[in-house]
Amino acid sequence: MDIARDLHIPLDAEAAFQRQRELARELDLSSPTRPPRLIGAADVAYAKDGSDEAYAAVVVLERDTLRVIDRADWVGPPAFDYLPGLFALREAATLVEAFKKLSTRPDVVLIDGHGIAHPRRFGLACQLGLTFGVPTVGCAKKRLCGKAEPLGPLHGSRARVLDKGETIGYALRTQDGIKPVWVSPGNGYDHASAVDLIMSVRGEYRIPEPLRQAHNASVELRAAAVEANG
């Protein structure tokens, strides 16, 4: 799967900000044309010691069974230090390499981070959506920007996230009495479809099952590397 498009994101922070604003205009935020059957998810773990090593994992699950049917990974150094709002500079390249090794083409990929719920409306999920050429949805564990309206205590409760008068995403309760996750379109999705998708694969934990599997895969990848080396 080597259809990765080069977005030409500069490594200079200010130039990268500007490029994010440009690329945000290319996003397709309409509802997906067909219901997804194969759900991908991507996550990255990092070395516990100081070594500059990233462990990227992408998995593909069948939506009906929530079973993993494909996985791919990549290990190597991240290109950039983490900076809020420039998360993709650090994480995107590693996930692209893993994604290219996938033998299956998912209908949508869940990303551990924000989509348009981002200061310049171009979070990691947006960048990967354009790069992969596959629809993406962002599902973050914490808010980056904007303000959420109050939401109910039960699973399925949701509240708009507003930033500068604009709806940029939803806080979504995936389980009763558990902290919400933060859902926003990456590319090829609208708000309502993104929230519906997360609810349809929420599984039994706060983190939706595909992302939980991707997280496990990246952590296991790191464990295997420690096993092999030092």
Next chain:
DNA sequence: GCGACAG
């Protein structure tokens, strides 16, 4: 000027 700040 003072916080806030995906992973």
Next chain:
DNA sequence: ATCTTGTCGC
């Protein structure tokens, strides 16, 4: 993200 110490609950 990762580390850290203890605590609460199934």
